Amino acid sequence: xxxxxxxxxxxxxxxxxxxxxxxxxxxxxxxxxxxxxxxxxxxxxxxxxxxxxxxxxxxxxxxxxxxxxxxxxxxxxxxxxxxxxxxxxxxxxxxxxxxxxxxxxxxxxxxxxxxxxxxxxxxxxxxxxxxxxxxxxxxxxxxxxxxxxxxxxxxxxxxxxxxxxxxxxxxxxxxxxxxxxxxxxxxxxxxxxxxxxxxxxxxxxxxxxxxxxxxxxxxxxxxxxxxxxxxxxxxxxxxxxxxxxxxxxxxxxxxxxxxxxxxxxxxxxxxxxxxxxxxxxxxxxxxxxxxxxxxxxxxxxxxxxxxxxxxxxxxxxxxxxxxxxxxxxxxxxxxxxxxxxxxxxxxxxxxxxxxxxxxxxxxxxxxxxxxxxxxxxxxxxxxxxxxxxxxxxxxxxxxxxxxxxxxxxxxxxxxxxxxxxxxxxxxxxxxxxxxxxxxxxxxxxxxxxxxxxxxxxxxxxxxxxxxxxxxxxxxxxxxxxxxxxx
Numbered sequence: 001x002x003x004x005x006x007x008x009x010x011x012x013x014x015x016x017x018x019x020x021x022x023x024x025x026x027x028x029x030x031x032x033x034x035x036x037x038x039x040x041x042x043x044x045x046x047x048x049x050x051x052x053x054x055x056x057x058x059x060x061x062x063x064x065x066x067x068x069x070x071x072x073x074x075x076x077x078x079x080x081x082x083x084x085x086x087x088x089x090x091x092x093x094x095x096x097x098x099x100x101x102x103x104x105x106x107x108x109x110x111x112x113x114x115x116x117x118x119x120x121x122x123x124x125x126x127x128x129x130x131x132x133x134x135x136x137x138x139x140x141x142x143x144x145x146x147x148x149x150x151x152x153x154x155x156x157x158x159x160x161x162x163x164x165x166x167x168x169x170x171x172x173x174x175x176x177x178x179x180x181x182x183x184x185x186x187x188x189x190x191x192x193x194x195x196x197x198x199x200x201x202x203x204x205x206x207x208x209x210x211x212x213x214x215x216x217x218x219x220x221x222x223x224x225x226x227x228x229x230x231x232x233x234x235x236x237x238x239x240x241x242x243x244x245x246x247x248x249x250x251x252x253x254x255x256x257x258x259x260x261x262x263x264x265x266x267x268x269x270x271x272x273x274x275x276x277x278x279x280x281x282x283x284x285x286x287x288x289x290x291x292x293x294x295x296x297x298x299x300x301x302x303x304x305x306x307x308x309x310x311x312x313x314x315x316x317x318x319x320x321x322x323x324x325x326x327x328x329x330x331x332x333x334x335x336x337x338x339x340x341x342x343x344x345x346x347x348x349x350x351x352x353x354x355x356x357x358x359x360x361x362x363x364x365x366x367x368x369x370x371x372x373x374x375x376x377x378x379x380x381x382x383x384x385x386x387x388x389x390x391x392x393x394x395x396x397x398x399x400x401x402x403x404x405x406x407x408x409x410x411x412x413x414x415x416x417x418x419x420x421x422x423x424x425x426x427x428x429x430x431x432x433x434x435x436x437x438x439x440x441x442x443x444x445x446x447x448x449x450x451x452x453x454x455x456x457x458x459x460x461x462x463x464x465x466x467x468x469x470x471x472x473x474x475x476x477x478x479x480x481x482x483x484x485x486x
Contacts, residue, residue: 032056038205038466040263042272042348043227043454044473051474053227053450058369060387060395060406061468062218063187064424065204068105068180069161070211075102080171082163088120088179088209090163092171100165104178107159114153114184115192117199118161120177121147129166133178136160147176148196150183179209189419197270206463214424218386220464221371229362229451230354232264232274233346237361239331240340241282249293249330257329261294261304264346265323267455273349276305277356282339289334290341294326301326305346348453364449365459368467374402374438382438386464391420393431394468399444404436452476 035044044053072084079097084090090102107116121133126146128134135143138157143149153159161180165171183192183199193199204217235257239250264274278290294301302322333339343358374397376382387395388406396403406429415423422429450456450473458467 032470032472034468035471036061036202036466036468037225037456038201038203038458040266040455040457041201041270042267042350043450043452043456044471046473047476048450048452049474049476050229050451051449052447053474054472055446056470056472057396057398058219058221058371058387058446059468059470060219060389061465062216062386062389062406062422062429063204063465064185064214064422065207065212065217065463066182066185066214067209067212068107068182069178070105072104077102078167080165087177089175089177092163092165092174092176094172095170096165096167098167102163104161104163105180107153107161107180109156109158111182111184112153112156113189114182115150116153117148117150117181117183117193117196118143118145118178119148119181119196120179121145122174122176123147125169125174128164130169131166131171131174132164133176134162134164136162145178150192150194150196150199185214188422200266201270202466204463204465205458205460216422216424216427216429217463217465218388218429219371219466219468220386220460220462221369221383222460222462223368223464223467224459225366225368225448225467226457226459227364227366227448227450228455230347230357230359230453231345231361232260232348232455233344234260234361234363235344237344238340238342239333241333241337242340244333246337247333249332252292252329252331258294258323258326261292261326261329262323263457267348273352274346275349275352275355276346277343277358278341278345279343279358280339280341282337289332289339290344291332293330293332294322295328295330296325297327303332348455350453354453362449362451366445366448369397369444369446371397371402374440376404376436376438382436388429390422390429390431393420397440397444399446400440402438402440404438405432406430407432450474 033046069088072090074084075082078100080092080094080100082090082092082102118133118135122131125131126144128141133145133147134141135151137153137155137159143151161178163176163178181199187193193202207217235252244250267274280290291303292305293303331341333341345358347354349355371383371387372381374382382402382404383395385408387397388408389395390406393405395406409428409430411423411426411428415421415428416425420431
């Protein structure tokens with residue numbers, strides 16, 4: 001095997017400890033595994049190798065999108081003013097002369113047993129003695145969203161969601177954007193996300209956070225799958241004194257840079273480590289040469305990386321608030337002469353053994369099949385509402401075949417209690433008694449380039465659930481041996 005394992009010999013005795021099935025895998029490919037790809041995420045979520053990835057089947061996915069916080073109203077009490085804005089944000093001002101609880105909404109007692117996601121709390125505080133977005137069940141306080149929480153209602157008692165400012169606290173400058181999602185209604189009982197990060201990854205794309213009692217959204221199909229390699233940085237990659245002279249910092253804000261940083265922040269929120277490195281040569285001074293800073297109106301918000309002269313560092317000094325404000329990014333240089341910065345690389349760290357490595361930016365984009373253009377034997381659209389799911393049934397396409405298993409009809413009494421259907425109270429999705437299969441006239445292209453330590457994401461302008469597919473990736477024997485040594 002040509003690639004070294006961290007520059008170290010494997011542990012003595014590792015070969016006999018490899019299971020037969022695992023040894024067979026080393027000469028093959030990863031079997032097709034279910035993947036759900038929406039917003040940016042690590043490629044395959046497994047140890048894969050550089051090479052092709054092939055979608056074996058795209059499976060229908062439907063959810064009932066909802067957001068239960070209505071447009072709020074201005075209010076004031078005990079010295080604190082709450083101003084409600086059109087985008088759902090509430091800004092506060094004033095010093096509380098007593099505890100202030102600004103009620104957002106009540107949850108109907110009939111929803112006991114449902115799970116909810118409450119997000120948009122204050123970025124600081126989040127205690128009963130400061131400021132919080134909270135939940136009261138009956139007469140007692142139960143949950144803090146700090147600034148987000150998933151909770152279950154296991155009781156028929158009344159439930160209130162509120163923004164609280166404790167007595168004596170100065171609320172001036174505080175803001176919150178409270179949103180409440182019924183996860184049981186959205187994903188079905190027993191299939192709810194268990195963390196806010198999982199909810200963010202599984203929720204539909206192209207939706208807004210406006211008030212919505214429930215709307216069925218399914219996989220639309222008019223989408224692109226974008227795959228990016230080891231290096232996430234797609235901006236300018238070489239700066240020098242020959243080109244720029246003696247300067248303290250340089251703008252790097254081609255149109256995509258701040259957006260790239262927003263996407264990297266999303267990976268950080270999912271719990272993945274990201275590392276940054278670049279190559280600095282010549283006469284330099286200070287530790288920030290090559291570091292990147294976010295700016296707004298020409299003023300520094302935050303230095304988000306620290307280069308420390310050719311040493312890879314964790315890309316973590318960034319907040320959602322900073323990213324939302326930023327309009328430009330700059331790279332720090334030096335007022336001295338004869339310097340250069342190159343090989344900028346921002347990548348997922350995973351176990352860390354590739355920290356500091358440089359690879360050029362690589363990407364591939366797969367145009368996913370327009371499933372609404374697929375016709376049945378009579379020439380009618382086979383999937384007029386997208387690829388659907390209801391209970392355990394789901395529509396499906398492969399490279400050569402399309403299978404319709406789910407139909408759509410008007411809502412009927414009893415649908416909300418029927419676990420085998422999916423309903424928003426107006427329309428209902430249900431399993432067909434007999435599936436409809438159609439052979440495709442031309443095989444579909446479902447293969448794209450994928451990279452170890454890379455990322456994948458769905459690009460769309462439509463409302464759609466994430467791509468729900470079985471995908472085969474190249475096998476990464478080096479990573480798997482590293483994971484299976486004793």
